[in-house]
Amino acid sequence: xxxxxxxxxxxxxxxxxxxxxxxxxxxxxxxxxxxxxxxxxxxxxxxxxxxxxxxxxxxxxxxxxxxxxxxxxxxxxxxxxxxxxxxxxxxxxxxxxxxxxxxxxxxxxxxxxxxxxxxxxxxxxxxxxxxxxxxxxxxxxxxxxxxxxxxxxxxxxxxxxxxxxxxxxxxxxxxxxxxxxxxxxxxxxxxxxxxxxxxxxxxxxxxxxxxxxxxxxxxxxxxxxxxxxxxxxxxxxxxxxx
Numbered sequence: 001x002x003x004x005x006x007x008x009x010x011x012x013x014x015x016x017x018x019x020x021x022x023x024x025x026x027x028x029x030x031x032x033x034x035x036x037x038x039x040x041x042x043x044x045x046x047x048x049x050x051x052x053x054x055x056x057x058x059x060x061x062x063x064x065x066x067x068x069x070x071x072x073x074x075x076x077x078x079x080x081x082x083x084x085x086x087x088x089x090x091x092x093x094x095x096x097x098x099x100x101x102x103x104x105x106x107x108x109x110x111x112x113x114x115x116x117x118x119x120x121x122x123x124x125x126x127x128x129x130x131x132x133x134x135x136x137x138x139x140x141x142x143x144x145x146x147x148x149x150x151x152x153x154x155x156x157x158x159x160x161x162x163x164x165x166x167x168x169x170x171x172x173x174x175x176x177x178x179x180x181x182x183x184x185x186x187x188x189x190x191x192x193x194x195x196x197x198x199x200x201x202x203x204x205x206x207x208x209x210x211x212x213x214x215x216x217x218x219x220x221x222x223x224x225x226x227x228x229x230x231x232x233x234x235x236x237x238x239x240x241x242x
Contacts (some may be wrong), residue, residue: 087138097151120167141237
């Protein structure tokens with residue numbers, strides 16, 4: 001009998017995270033769907049996953065809260081270890097550094113980097129024991145090229161890229177592969193209010209990307225087709241940063 005595969009996707013109640021959860025469910029994964037507060041949106045994604053014939057476990061916790069992460073995940077990990085982890089949870093608090101408050105700096109770094117550390121550390125043990133696993137981080141073009149008004153967000157995403165390479169070097173002998181998908185401008189709440197007419201000329205393909213286009217890159221890195229790829233940054237940005 002084929003062992004059922006499970007994927008934990010953080011920040012998956014909407015946007016790119018929801019798209020990733022749905023594409024992985026289509027590819028045969030049961031989903032552990034983490035979200036922070038939007039119960040309605042999370043339940044709606046869960047329903048879509050179940051319509052695809054997969055199970056979905058909704059997990060409400062803040063990835064930046066170590067106590068909450070342990071309380072939810074530790075009892076479950078005694079029974080089962082996901083073979084895929086997608087660290088997608090994140091948010092932006094954009095402002096020029098000269099006006100940036102300490103909380104705007106710390107909160108953004110905490111969700112991206114502390115969240116990566118707390119969740120990944122718990123799942124890593126099981127992956128190393130099983131000698132199998134895929135860890136995917138969702139970064140951003142902002143973490144590769146830098147973006148004015150996003151010193152905090154660029155620092156956090158660049159941190160994830162560095163962590164990807166270091167962790168890949170630590171875990172690859174045990175077949176735990178670690179990669180980053182780095183989206184450019186994607187149709188989500190993150191771009192609401194941005195001057196799209198000024199952004200489009202910066203993108204060689206001349207359009208904003210779709211969440212599903214990011215999700216398919218994640219699905220590829222989770223698949224057997226990507227069995228010799230680790231420590232890499234796969235950019236999904238329409239050519240905006242090369």
